[in-house]
Amino acid sequence: MTTRRATVVGGGLNALGVVRSLAADGIGVDLLVGEGEAGPAVHTRLARVRRYADTTRDGVVNALIHQARRHRRPARPLVLTREEDVAAVSCARRRLADDYVLMLPPADVVTRLQDKTGFAEAVAAQNEIAPRSLAIRTPADIDGIGALAPPFILKPAGRQPAYLAHYPRAERFEDAATLAAALAERLSVSPAMIVQEWVDGPDEGVHFCLQFVPPDGAAALSFVGHKLRSWPRATGGTARCTRASSAADGLAARTTAFFRGAGVVGLASMEYKWHASCADYVMIEPTIGRTDHQEEIATLCGVNLPAAACRWALGEALPHPAAGERSSVIWRDPMADAKAADVDPAGAGAFDMPIVDALWRLRDPGPQLADWRQRAVRRLRRGLSR
CATH class of the missing domain: 3.30.470.20 (ATP-grasp fold, B domain)
Known part of the structure; x- marks a missing residue:
């Protein structure tokens, strides 16, 4: 058994690619996945899958601390594959630093760049090129979209589960009136959104x-x-x-x-x-x-x-x-x-x-066999419901 091991968090396609990448370099993986998560990575044979029951925002931190009891120091590399886990781990880095090598930017950098308005400010500070944008936090901000040229792209400013439960992660609007109506409605579920000018192209x-x-x-x-x-x-x-x-x-x-x-x-x-x-x-x-x-x-x-x-x-x-x-x-x-x-x-x-x-x-x-099995079950259920 390899003594070079890392912990990877997440069960999605992203995590599956990471597990396979580490296996190709001879690095063993403990894959930490929330209870009930059914992503493709949970079916890999290239990692030891560890489930944790508390899937709240801070649950992953407690799961990492529990997981650390399974291995002895030195600290292991920790690879994150989901945005929400980055925020949680960044806030708890003192609790995790003895058992994991986190490889994260400073906490204020994580907070600023995970927020799209903070990213826009960082781009401007470095004189980089980015689409013109506008942060929307209050109804009064909506009037500012008149200074941008349509069409527009609308996104939540950061990871917002309540927003994503109702609306797409990114959505295009052809005119200011339609966008303004959408913004007025969405402010009820979003603390902050960002509007960018659309960059045309395939x-x-x-x-x-x-x-x-x-x-x-x-x-x-x-x-x-x-x-x-x-x-x-x-x-x-x-x-x-x-x-x-x-x-x-x-x-x-x-x-x-x-x-x-x-x-x-x-x-x-x-x-x-x-x-x-x-x-x-x-x-x-x-x-x-x-x-x-x-x-x-x-x-x-x-x-x-x-x-x-x-x-x-x-x-x-x-x-x-x-x-x-x-x-x-x-x-x-x-x-x-x-x-x-x-x-x-x-x-x-x-x-x-x-x-x-x-x-x-x-x-x-x-992962592929599990996907085929899940598709067959869905087809069978659809057939039985007709």
Whole structure:
């Protein structure tokens, strides 16, 4: 049994990619998952799944403390895959620091950059390029949307479960009147929202830079990719993606400069979109203190960022930034990709490279087999209900 172990929190597709990335580097994983959570990662054979019953915001902290009793020190690397866990762990870092290497930015940086209004302020402070935006906290703020040009994109300013229970994570509005009506209604469930000017362009114009920024000031490791499909189309998460070679150097340098200037360390990423009017990429939003949904695409192309983070936490040498790079592949979230393809079958472009499914792996078939089983059960139930 390997003595190099890490703790990963979360059961989703993101966590599954992290577990597989760490396993590829010979790092064992204890996967901490809430009771009743049925994400694909809980079916992997590459991690020891540990369930915890308290799924409230602070429940994950108590679960991590309980989990620490199972292993002896030295402290283990901790990899987070969900935004809400980053906030909870950041607030409890004193309670966790003896048992885990957290690799988080300072608490004030986490709080500021997890809030989209705080991110907009950080972008302005560094003279970076981003869509013009407006924070909405009170009804009086709604009048300010007249200074922005339609169409608009509306998002909650931070992670807001009450908002997301009723409304999309990101939604496009074509005119100010419709947006104003939506804002007036949503202020009843949201303490803060942000309106941005829409950046026109296809999903392929959305790029991302995944990074591990060592807390000791060593050179950041980067992988730059771009989306081929999103779901929901144009406003949603990654359905399929691949390496973006032509933009890699420029976006990696910009991301590193921004993160260093903002005080970001650890695993993080930045999303960009090509803006035709200014002929440049604009910053859309960051991911701080955790891995991204499509994190595994970097590993599949030879840049294993979760393993690099854990190597740093374990006191091992980091790989050279160019070490291990290999031919590009396409990473695909099968469920999201199928929905996007139904809407736009030709929307993924033509790329002559292998496609790697986020669920299916011959070495680790459990997540795909569980998905097939769940689909069969749903079809059977629908048939019996008719």
